[in-house]
Amino acid sequence: MSGLTPEKKEILKELMGSAKMPVSLSLLNMEERYKMSKPLIELIFPESGDWEVLRMNLGEDFKHEGHSIPNGAWIKLLEILGYEVEVKCISDEDMEYERY
Secondary structure, eight states: OTTSOHHHHHHHHHHHOSOSSOHHHHHHHHHHHHHHHSOEEEEEOOTTOSOEEEEEESSSEEEEEESSOOHHHHHHHHHHTTOOOOOOOOOHHHHHTTOO
């Protein structure tokens, strides 16, 4: 709990309201739950760089492997994490002049 600033401690105490357990224990549990809910995303490759593995496990397994990780794999990973991803194909000229 030492990682919390005094301001964050106050906000959490207010949010806890009439918690039956000691606030410090409640805060610790909240911190631990937050740490546990973060996915671990791994990008694994050998020294030679000729193969890559992108994987994540957060209740839903995700794994892509190959000689390179295509954009589609990264987009799928972001969508699994809850992000809305928009894919656009624009002209070379628009890309050159940053019209996107």
